Amino acid sequence: MAGLAHFLYSQLFExxxxxxxxxxxxxxxxxxSNVGLGLEAARHFTRLDAAKVILAVRSLSKGExxxxxxxxxxxxxxxxEVWHLDLGSYASVKEFAKKAEGLDRLDALVENAGIAPHKYSTFEDNEATITVNVVSTFLLGLLLLPKLRESGQKFNVTPHLAIVSSEVHAWSPLNERKSDRIFDTLNNEYTANMSDRYQVSKLLEVFPCRELATRTKQSGKADVIINYLNPGLCHSELARDGPFMLAVMKFFLARSTEHGSRSLVNAVEGGKETHGQYLSDCRVTPPAPLVTGPEGPEIQKRVWNELSAKLEKIQPGIMGNV
Incomplete structure (x- = not known):
């Protein structure tokens, strides 16, 4: 009940x-960034005098x-600039990262792209939501960590890696944690609970964000601020395939796309106090009780280890970037 009250207050009054x-x-x-929050965030960065804003999109025509x-x-x-990126394809992610390595500098990577399908399908070696929202998201982030660090040292700035999560990460019990292997269980078409899948994917972003932030701080390498954020329920195309009740909630409660996009820009403004932190309503906020509770550290290690193994298989040596 407290969570619902906070959600309503945030949507209506913050x-x-x-x-x-x-x-x-x-x-x-x-x-x-061809639509929704990503587009409006890119518009803000352009308005605020960025030298180069790259729209990483699946459809080049929509990007243009x-x-x-x-x-x-x-x-x-x-x-x-409009660059092609398909998070449903590991080859596309690697090709995009290779191109980005050729930039003169990279100050911020805002990972906003995501999907919320209600039917089971697969991209690469996972259920599609997990591939796009989790595996490819961290594949891209880890591939570009060295470039972010290099830019920070060369231009005396602190780069940012900001991942767009959601408060719905707190709505999933992650029942798959009771199995021996979380990702394998999520990939089982016959037991997959797709009504919970988007929430699970957002929770599976939180654990690696926290672990990655801790490990990069301990690595002794140049600083990159890593944080994850909740833009709230906003008008966007993310849930266009979602249930009718979600459409009703959005009609009455959703923030404008521009309003929600401010949280993406705020994450890139964040100082070192936001490293490894969850930002909601543009403030550092505790994540879900499952994350901070007694089970949290063990689940975090399991998710990190399973995800790391996947990433290392996709791109051997990538974990050395941490």
Whole structure:
């Protein structure tokens, strides 16, 4: 009941700060930025004087339409670029990362892209939601960690890796944790609970974010601020295949897309106090009780170990980037 009350208060009464920090000379990548939160965040970064804003999108034609929209609203030309990225394909993720390694600098990677299907399907070696929202998200993040660190040292800045999670991570009991292997269980088509799958995927982002933040801090390598955020329930295309009740909730409670996008920009503004932290309503907030409770550390290690094994198989040596 307390969680519902907080959700309603947040949706109806919280006013997120309008972004004002300048990003002069900086290069920022935003995934899933042809529509919704990613598009509006990219618009903010462009408005705030970023030197280069890369729209990482699956559809180049939609990306070009988004670029035109940003240029028309901000009157900025020569800033926005459209790059292809399909998180349903590990080869696409690796190709994108290789291209990004050639940038002069990379100051922030905002991983916003995600899916919320209600039917079981597979991309690569997992159920599609897990591949896109979890495995490919961290594959891209870890592939670009060295570039973020290099840019930080070269330009005397602290780069950011911000992952768009959700407060719904607290709504999943993660029953799959009771099995020997969490990811294998999630990939079982006959036992998959797709009504819980998006929430599970958001929870499976939280655990690796926390572990990655701890390990990068301990590594002794150059700092990259890693945080994860909740934009709230917003008008977007994410849940276009979702249930009718979600559409009703969005009609009455959803934030505007621009309002929700402020949380993405806020995460990139965050200082070292946000490293490894969950940001909700643009404030550091405790994540779900399952994460912070007595079971949390063990689940976190299990998720990290299973995900690490997957990533190492996809790209041998990648865990050395941590």
């Amino acid at each position: 006013k997120l700060p309008h972004p004002s920090q300048r990003y002069t000379d900086q290069t920022i990548i935003v995934t899933g 339409a988004a670029k035109k929209s940003i240029e028309e609203s901000t009157k900025s030309r020569g800033v926005v």
